[in-house]
Amino acid sequence: MKTPAGQRRGKLAPYLFVAPNILLVLTFAFYPLVYNVVLSFQDWRLEGWRFAGLENYLKLWTDDVFWVAVRNTIYYTAGVVPPTVILALAVAVGLNRPLWGRLAIRSAYLLPNMISWVVVGLIWKWIFSAHYGILNAFLKTLGLPEQMWLQDYRLTMPCIILASIWANVGYYMVIFLAGLQSIPANFYEAAEIDGADGWAKFRHITLPLLRPIFFMVTVLAVINSFRAFDQIYVMTGGGPGRASLVLVLYIYLSAFEAWDLGYAATIAVMLFCIVFAMTLVQKRVFEG
Amino acid sequence: MRPGSHRFRKLTTAHLTIYVMLTLGAAGMLFPVLWMLSIALKPANEIFTPIPQLLPRHFAWENFAIGWQRSNFSRYFGNSLIVACGAVAFSVLFNSMAGFGLAKYRFRGREALFLLILSALMIPEHVRIIPLYLLMSKLKWVDTFQGLIIPVISQAFGVFLMRQYMTTLPDDLLEAARIDGASEWRLFWQVALPLCVPAIATNAIFQFMWRWNALLWPLIVTRTEKMYTVQLGLALFQADTSVAGGPIMAMSLVSIIPIVVIFGALQRYFIQGIALTGLKD
Numbered sequence: 250m251k252t253p254a255g256q257r258r259g260k261l262a263p264y265l266f267v268a269p270n271i272l273l274v275l276t277f278a279f280y281p282l283v284y285n286v287v288l289s290f291q292d293w294r295l296e297g298w299r300f301a302g303l304e305n306y307l308k309l310w311t312d313d314v315f316w317v318a319v320r321n322t323i324y325y326t327a328g329v330v331p332p333t334v335i336l337a338l339a340v341a342v343g344l345n346r347p348l349w350g351r352l353a354i355r356s357a358y359l360l361p362n363m364i365s366w367v368v369v370g371l372i373w374k375w376i377f378s379a380h381y382g383i384l385n386a387f388l389k390t391l392g393l394p395e396q397m398w399l400q401d402y403r404l405t406m407p408c409i410i411l412a413s414i415w416a417n418v419g420y421y422m423v424i425f426l427a428g429l430q431s432i433p434a435n436f437y438e439a440a441e442i443d444g445a446d447g448w449a450k451f452r453h454i455t456l457p458l459l460r461p462i463f464f465m466v467t468v469l470a471v472i473n474s475f476r477a478f479d480q481i482y483v484m485t486g487g488g489p490g491r492a493s494l495v496l497v498l499y500i501y502l503s504a505f506e507a508w509d510l511g512y513a514a515t516i517a518v519m520l521f522c523i524v525f526a527m528t529l530v531q532k533r534v535f536e537g
Numbered sequence: 538m539r540p541g542s543h544r545f546r547k548l549t550t551a552h553l554t555i556y557v558m559l560t561l562g563a564a565g566m567l568f569p570v571l572w573m574l575s576i577a578l579k580p581a582n583e584i585f586t587p588i589p590q591l592l593p594r595h596f597a598w599e600n601f602a603i604g605w606q607r608s609n610f611s612r613y614f615g616n617s618l619i620v621a622c623g624a625v626a627f628s629v630l631f632n633s634m635a636g637f638g639l640a641k642y643r644f645r646g647r648e649a650l651f652l653l654i655l656s657a658l659m660i661p662e663h664v665r666i667i668p669l670y671l672l673m674s675k676l677k678w679v680d681t682f683q684g685l686i687i688p689v690i691s692q693a694f695g696v697f698l699m700r701q702y703m704t705t706l707p708d709d710l711l712e713a714a715r716i717d718g719a720s721e722w723r724l725f726w727q728v729a730l731p732l733c734v735p736a737i738a739t740n741a742i743f744q745f746m747w748r749w750n751a752l753l754w755p756l757i758v759t760r761t762e763k764m765y766t767v768q769l770g771l772a773l774f775q776a777d778t779s780v781a782g783g784p785i786m787a788m789s790l791v792s793i794i795p796i797v798v799i800f801g802a803l804q805r806y807f808i809q810g811i812a813l814t815g816l817k818d
Contacts, residue, residue, distance in 0.1 A: 262721035266638030267650055269631045270696055277688045278657040281668035288667060343559045346552075356804075357563035360570060363796045365750035367768040368789045371775055372569045375576060375786070383572060386588045415569065420811060427812035447551055476663050479752040483772050497663045497753075504667050505757060514667050521664040528659050 282521070288514035295508050305515035315516065317491050318499040321406065325495055326474035328410035333417045334467055338459075340418065341425035342451065355426075359419035366416065370483030373412035374399065377484075399485055402492035409481055409493055416480070417473075421466050428462035429455070468531040472524055496520050577601075577786040584782045600783035601791070610788045612763065613770040620685045620755075620766060621748040628691035628744045629737055636699025636736075637725045641711060651700070657693040662754065670757050680760040689754055695740040698810075702736035703729060739806040746796055767792045 292301040309315050340358055344351060361369065376384055377398035385395040399405050432455065440450050456463075478497040481487065487494035487502070494502075496516065504513035576584055580597040583590065604610050639651050669688050670679075678684035706729055714728050730737075755766045765773070771792065775785055800807055 260644070263638040263642035263644045263647070266634045266642075266721075266725065270635035270654060270692065271650060273631060273690055274654055274657045274692045276672075277669065277690075278660045278665065278692055281665035281672070282660050284668035284671070285664060340559065340562065343555045346555075348556060348559070352804075354559055354563045356800075357566050359800075359807075360797070361566060363746065363800055364570070364793050365752070365768050367750075367752050367772045368573075368793060371771060371785065371789050372573045374775070376569060376572060380587065381585050381589060383589055383591075389588065415566065419566075423808055423811040427808075476661055478663065479768075479772075482752070482756075483775065500663065500666070501753070501757075504670070510667050510671070517664040517667060521660070524661055524664070525659060 285514045285517055285521075288511050289518045291511045293509075293511035293514070298511070301511060305512050308512060309515055309519070314491060314494070314499065318494050318496050318516075321491075321493060322475060322477070322495045324406055325410060325413075325477055326471055328406065329413050329417065329474050329477075330467065330470045333414050333421060333470055334463070336414070336418050337421035337466070338425050338463070341422045341429055342455065344422070345426060345429040355422075358422055361416045362419040364416065366479030367483050369412055369416045370480035373408065373415075373480075374484050377408050400489055402489050405485055405489060405493045409484055412480060412484070413474075413477065417470070421470065424466055424469075425459070425462065428459050432458050465531060468527055472527045472531075475520065475524055475527070573786050573790060577783060577790045579783055581782055597783055600787040604784035604788040604791075608770075608774060608784060608788070609762070610767070610770055610791075613765045613767045614791070616682075616685075616764060617749055617766040617768070619682055621745045623682065623686040624690055624748040625741045625744045627686065628695050629741055632691055632695030632740060633699050633730060633733065633737065634725065635696045636701075636703050637729055639696070640700045640703035641706070641708070641724075641729070651696075654693050654696050662689070666753065666757055669754075673758055679758055680764050682764075684758045685755060685764070685766070688758075689748065689751070691740065691744050694743065698736050698740050699733065702733050706732055735806065735809075738803060739810045742799055742803055742806050743810050745799065749792075749796060 289305055290301060290303070291298045292304065344355055348354070364372075376382055379385060379395070379397045379400055382398070384398065388395050396404060398408050436454050436458075437450055440454055445453065476497060477495055478501065481493055481495055481498055482501075485493045487498050497520070500513050500516045500520065503509050503516060507513075575591065575593060577600055578596050578598070579589075579593040579600075580595055583593055583595070583597075635654065639647060673679050673684045673688070676684075678687075711724050711728060714724055719728070750768060751766075752768045752772055755769045756772070759765060759769060767788070771785060771789055775781060
């Protein structure tokens with residue numbers, strides 16, 4: 250029989266187990282979120298702060314640089330997500346069969362995803378280097394005109410996008426592979442008996458059954474695109490001019506180079522709203 | 538000719554096409570990594586040339602020594618190791634405890650607390666950096682290891698992982714130990730935890746990789762060069778012409794070795810972890 254003390258101990262135990270983690274969540278996730286909103290209503294600089302009402306939000310509305318950052322972030326997302334998702338699906342479908350060296354091939358696609366965004370940025374910065382890069386050397390040997398790549402305001406985003414697709418494909422490929430492996434093999438066998446060829450099987454079995462995962466991957470890729478920072482910081486720092494300035498980079502520069510923390514927090518509020526909305530979409534699809 | 542043989546031949550052609558495309562794609566994926574390797578092994582005069590060759594003519598092994606010693610990367614690797622291992626240790630401990638509490642007890646507020654933890658997933662680091670920085674400066678944690686580690690301990694991913702796994706542990710096992718007089722902590726530490734090695738491994742691998750590869754938070758919370766992490770060193774020294782080129786690429790190469798080794802050894806956990814995705818915190 251349990252003693253009253255033992256019962257009390259048993260009742261308290263779960264709370265004690267959960268407590269440290271809850272403390273982390275409150276201190277390092279929720280407190281910053283709330284404080285960030287508070288900051289957005291302040292004019293917070295190193296010299297001190299004052300209540301600013303909606304000033305930061307009005308400034309945001311009329312700040313051309315903010316809208317450039319929004320546009321670039323959307324450009325980046327639109328450039329990265331569709332090719333990444335389609336390539337990841339194609340590779341996953343290709344790999345979802347017994348192949349000689351399957352593990353090695355899968356690892357090759359996954360390797361770039363394990364490399365930090367900083368190193369991804371460094372590698373591609375060298376490939377795209379205008380003076381010492383292999384891409385221009387290749388163009389030169391073909392007799393084609395060389396390009397400035399990252400220093401050309403029209404080409405800088407496509408270059409960053411290409412590097413990011415390279416780094417991302419393997420990650421989503423693994424998610425698709427997990428989804429493909431959950432499709433029962435007898436679906437395909439039944440279709441084969443009915444005389445379906447490879448394309449028909451893909452079109453009528455794989456695609457419909459993979460739809461929830463396809464959607465999840467897309468939303469995830471969009472959310473991750475809105476958080477892009479490291480590789481752009483390394484490759485261009487947002488330049489040339491503002492040609493590759495994205496939202497997170499603008500938050501960083503406003504806060505830690507201009508030290509206008511209130512305004513930077515306002516941009517962060519905007520980014521949070523966008524990402525939160527995307528997460529809700531994702532959740533709805535998950536549950537629906 | 539049997540009716541089936543035609544179909545078989547068509548199948549093998551399709552198979553072969555897919556195989557060739559996959560292999561070409563894989564080669565394309567590997568090329569940038571091999572190019573990094575090539576630059577890492579080239580002397581400066583082979584790098585800073587308008588027509589760089591695919592392979593180095595003279596192997597410049599000194600690039601590694603220059604990066605490691607003269608540019609102080611040995612220090613940055615040490616710092617990164619401390620930060621990544623620290624984050625792994627705290628994450629594994631706190632997440633396992635929370636996962637155990639949430640999976641193996643019925644108590645008031647259980648669902649609410651789980652939801653509270655999970656909702657941390659919806660607050661990306663990028664929208665927290667400013668308040669976190671102010672918090673760090675108030676605590677005098679700027680430019681310290683605790684500042685680099687504690688705010689980025691896993692808050693939700695690991696808990697979700699551990700809770701899912703611990704739910705599958707049989708209650709009888711815990712009850713039997715309880716009857717034998719084991720304390721609740723012992724149930725967790727000596728009965729449940731040893732059975733959760735796969736989930737712990739997955740959590741540890743991902744926390745290590747995320748912390749090892751992180752740039753944004755170290756960029757904000759460090760001030761002095763002696764606290765730099767590897768990624769920070771790579772990002773900030775790339776523009777420095779005395780280190781740029783060979784040594785930076787050599788250090789980039791070294792920086793991916795720990796992750797590649799862990800991946801090679803524990804690939805299964807990697808793949809399972811990614812399949813649980815959408816949960817990166």
